[in-house]
Amino acid sequence: MKILYVCTTTDMGGAETALRALSLAVQKAGHTVRVVCLKPLGSVGKDMQEQGLDVVSLNLAGKWRPIETAGVLARLMQQIESFQPDVVHAFLYRAIMLCRLAKKHLSFKLITTPHYDLSRKGYFLRLLDRVLKNADDISCAESRATADFLEKKQKYQTEKVRLVSNGVDLTRFRPDDKARQAARQQFGWKPEEIIFICVARLSAEKNHPLLLQAFASIRKHNPLARLVLVGDGAEKEKLSQWVHKKGLENAVVFAGEVSNTVPFLLASDVFVLVSTIESLPVSVLEACSCAKPCIVSKVGDMPRVVLHGQTGFLCNTQDPVLLSVLMAELAENETSRQQMGQAARQRIEQYYPAPEKAYLKIYQELI
Numbered sequence: 001m002k003i004l005y006v007c008t009t010t011d012m013g014g015a016e017t018a019l020r021a022l023s024l025a026v027q028k029a030g031h032t033v034r035v036v037c038l039k040p041l042g043s044v045g046k047d048m049q050e051q052g053l054d055v056v057s058l059n060l061a062g063k064w065r066p067i068e069t070a071g072v073l074a075r076l077m078q079q080i081e082s083f084q085p086d087v088v089h090a091f092l093y094r095a096i097m098l099c100r101l102a103k104k105h106l107s108f109k110l111i112t113t114p115h116y117d118l119s120r121k122g123y124f125l126r127l128l129d130r131v132l133k134n135a136d137d138i139s140c141a142e143s144r145a146t147a148d149f150l151e152k153k154q155k156y157q158t159e160k161v162r163l164v165s166n167g168v169d170l171t172r173f174r175p176d177d178k179a180r181q182a183a184r185q186q187f188g189w190k191p192e193e194i195i196f197i198c199v200a201r202l203s204a205e206k207n208h209p210l211l212l213q214a215f216a217s218i219r220k221h222n223p224l225a226r227l228v229l230v231g232d233g234a235e236k237e238k239l240s241q242w243v244h245k246k247g248l249e250n251a252v253v254f255a256g257e258v259s260n261t262v263p264f265l266l267a268s269d270v271f272v273l274v275s276t277i278e279s280l281p282v283s284v285l286e287a288c289s290c291a292k293p294c295i296v297s298k299v300g301d302m303p304r305v306v307l308h309g310q311t312g313f314l315c316n317t318q319d320p321v322l323l324s325v326l327m328a329e330l331a332e333n334e335t336s337r338q339q340m341g342q343a344a345r346q347r348i349e350q351y352y353p354a355p356e357k358a359y360l361k362i363y364q365e366l367i
Contacts, residue, residue: 001363002032004085006076006099008092010037010045010055012231012257013201014282015091015115018142018166018355020044023053025356036079038072038095047259060094069098077102086367089359091115097128100135109366111359113140113164117277117300119149120205130154137366140164140359143280143301162362165301166280167354173289175345176266183267194225194331197268197292199261199283200275202233207274207297207317212242212252214323219251222331230264232257265290269337270330275299276317288312289348293340295326305352311344 005023010016019035027033035053037045038060049055056079060072076098080088089111090099096112103110118126133139133156140162141147147163150156189195196215200206208229215227229239229252236254243252258264261283265271271287271294278300287294288305294312296302306312313326330337 001087001367002083002085003034003363004080004083004088005033005035006088006090006095007035007037008094009039009042010035010048010057011039011042011201012044012259014166016042016044018115018282019091020048021169021354022356022359023048024051025354026360027053029356029360034079034083034085036076038076038098043257043259073098073101077106080106080108087111087363089113089363093118093121093125093129097132100132103135109137110135111138111140111362111366112136113142114146114150115142115279117149117279118146118154120277126154136160138162138362140362142166144304145300146279164355164358164362165352166282166285167352168282168285168289168348169354170289170349173262173265173286175291175341179263180266183263186263187267189226189267190224192224194222194270195228195268196225196270196272196327196331197228197230197264197287198272199230199258199264199287200273200281201231202229202235202239204235205275205277206231206233206235207276208235208239209242210274210317210320210323211272212239212246212248213320214327215252216246216248217320217324218328218331219248222328225327225331226251226253228253228255228264228268230255230258230261261286262290265292268292270295270327271312272323272327273297273302274315274317274323278302280305285348285352288344289352291341291345293330293337293344295323295330305347306344307347311340311347 007019023033035055037057041057045055058072058075087109090096271292274297280301294306296306297317298314308314315323
């Protein structure tokens with residue numbers, strides 16, 4: 001098979017890392033793969049190139065500007081015509097919309113996977129999605145929350161919607177005591193320190209200010225607590241200023257954008273993600289697969305992964321006091337951390353395997 005993947009960006013993010021894992025697995029299975037990125041290549045796109053994937057950038061910049069968008073659409077159609085794919089698989093909103101528009105002029109099989117919370121898009125963007133949705137041959141949803149919204153609110157045809165949940169490479173993301181010790185030594189983290197970690201873009205919807213407020217509270221009573229923020233983004237400067245103002249420079253680590261999060265996850269003790277908008281974050285699945293208890297907000301499918309009191313804790317997105325209590329509970333109770341972490345790993349093994357086989361089955365079905 002020839003599979004053409006189209007994605008809006010290849011910056012570090014859940015959709016982009018899922019695309020990387022899928023495209024590499026499909027190529028390894030013996031199929032011909034090309035990845036088309038609308039925007040200039042980010043770190044994930046460059047990493048895919050280094051791993052031998054055919055990756056093309058259409059160099060889209062800025063927002064929806066009619067002339068620029070028309071030019072990118074024309075270049076996308078050229079890629080489709082030259083590659084002659086058996087299947088086009090689009091990720092993220094803008095890539096999906098342009099592929100749907102391209103299908104009005106070209107004949108190809110189209111699969112879409114949103115990897116975003118469409119309910120939080122503006123009215124016009126939701127309307128555009130409803131108008132163009134019938135171009136999809138199959139609409140895959142990476143979470144139950146997304147599938148429900150597509151069917152109930154966007155009126156997608158039920159027979160075209162497939163739930164293909166995000167998943168994890170269980171052999172790569174797994175508990176490893178020796179690797180954990182080596183990573184902690186590498187990062188300079190003492191054995192007695194309790195490391196909270198958040199792997200997410202430094203953007204407003206990830207709600208880092210709430211996490212920082214809660215961490216500042218528990219740090220007062222637990223000087224061995226540290227917070228590691230893995231990711232980069234527009235909010236970095238503001239967050240850094242807040243950390244400096246509170247005198248937490250020695251307790252909060254801005255690790256930046258990281259292509260391989262495994263050492264950070266293994267070296268940490270508790271994963272925290274309190275986003276206001278999510279579908280099913282790959283980072284949460286990866287943390288659970290590494291046997292880390294998680295504290296997450298009640299958003300998207302995260303409550304389906306993190307069972308309150310069993311594999312971690314759930315909280316709302318506006319209560320730093322509650323979040324600090326939950327963080328303190330895990331910071332002070334090693335037994336709970338271990339039990340919840342083991343339960344989290346078991347849940348991933350049972351319900352969230354890597355989705356590559358499911359997608360390959362859908363590709364075969366289409367052609």
